[in-house]
Amino acid sequence: MRKLLVVGAGQAGLQIALGLQSHGYEVTLLSNRTADEIRAGRVMSTQCMFHTALQHERDLQLNFWESQAPDVEGLGLSVAGPDSGRAVDWLGRLDGIAQSVDQRVKMAGWMEIFAQRGGRLVIHGAAVSDLDYFARTYDLVLVSAGKGELVSMFERDASRSPYNAPQRTLSVAYVHGLGPRPEHPGLDAVRCNLVPGVGELFVMPAYTHTGRADILFWEGIPGGPVDAFKGIRDPSEHLSLTLELMEKYTPWEYARATKVELTDAGATLSGRYTPTVRKPVGRLPGGGAVLGVADVVVANDPVTGQGSNSAAKCAAAYLSAILEHGDKPFDEAWMQSAFDRYWETARPATEWTNAMLAPPPEHVLNIIGAAGSLPRVADRFANGFDDPADFDHFFYDPDKAAAYLESAAAEA
Secondary structure, three states: OOEEEEEOOOHHHHHHHHHHHHOOOEEEEEEOOOHHHHHOOOOOOOOOEOHHHHHHHHHOOOOOOOOOOOOEEEEEEEEEOHHHOEEEEEEEEEEEEEEOEOHHHHHHHHHHHHHHOOOEEEEOOOOHHHHHHHHHHOOEEEEOOOOOHHHHHOOEOHHHOOOOOOOOEEEEEEEEOOOOOOOOOOOOEEEEEEEOOOEEEEEEEEEEOOEEEEEEEEEEOOOOOOOOOOOOOOHHHHHHHHHHHHHHHOHHHHOOOOOOEEOOOOOEEEEOOOOEEEOOEEEOOOOOEEEEOHHHOEEOOHHHOOHHHHHHHHHHHHHHHHHHHOOOOOOHHHHHHHHHHHHHHHHHHHHHHHHHHOOOOHHHHHHHHHOOOOHHHHHHHHHOOOOHHHHHHOOOOHHHHHHHHHHHHHHO
């Protein structure tokens, strides 16, 4: 029986571990925290998973919270205009529902299921020196812990990493008590609010351990007015600042947030990081090699909500590559080929995310504006969150964008 080690208990690491376990592999999972510590800790992300990523979970029968999480049926976009109003406001309908489950709930639950099914769960914060030993003990070591010392083993891919510094500051609050959007009170949707020169506010329905919730997520341009959360440790102060910025820059969202309260004491998070693509093979001091997983090798800014989606797609790609490989050795050539399979979906997500971090060119503004009067354009933009590869056909090139808008208007 093949022995595999997964280092890191996030979306990708656990999905791979549980998938391999279901196919009879001997899997060891290393986590630096217990399930109880994760469940009682601070929120980790702003995940909203779209149809393709959710289907990967369904395929492994890991969709334990699907009946409890809100069904996200659309994605809306607003652009702040002068005088505290909106220059653009529309809603696109998704072809398949999206959902957001607090990763504290999901990761803790998946860890417990992995252990209950006979997996070896080791609570240990692994260092590079540990992996030197493990690489000689296991047939394959997969590193899915996306922070700290282990990431330094993976070389930055300069050709795929256009940014050398964080492009946004990130601040998150999970809340209860948010009112419905008046424009669509009976439909749950992710709302993306673009504030030129300031940043973006995302509002997304979610499920956490205290039930239905909503996530208030500011992405601020560094040095701008939303870059104001550094040093704030008190959760209530964090929420107060979040609401203050909403009242000033997105008053239409603030109007439904006047009665919100935090879901729990760990419901806030802030930080920043540089979007980076790294080479997939990590080489150890003793000569061994390990394979990087998900945001270890492709860490995109969350402005397009691709993190957990890409992690699920990476796990699915790696799982298929492992199962197809049979008893052959997991050498560096195989590791590169497994990553290349993942890059087929990661490349479009990365290109789109990097584009959305820059000031939008005129043809993109034309697409966003046209979506307000052309529902098919709004729907296509919304469904690009599930399949970013579709943006290749109409989003980046001015001529393609103009031709698409012309055809959409003609068919309206």
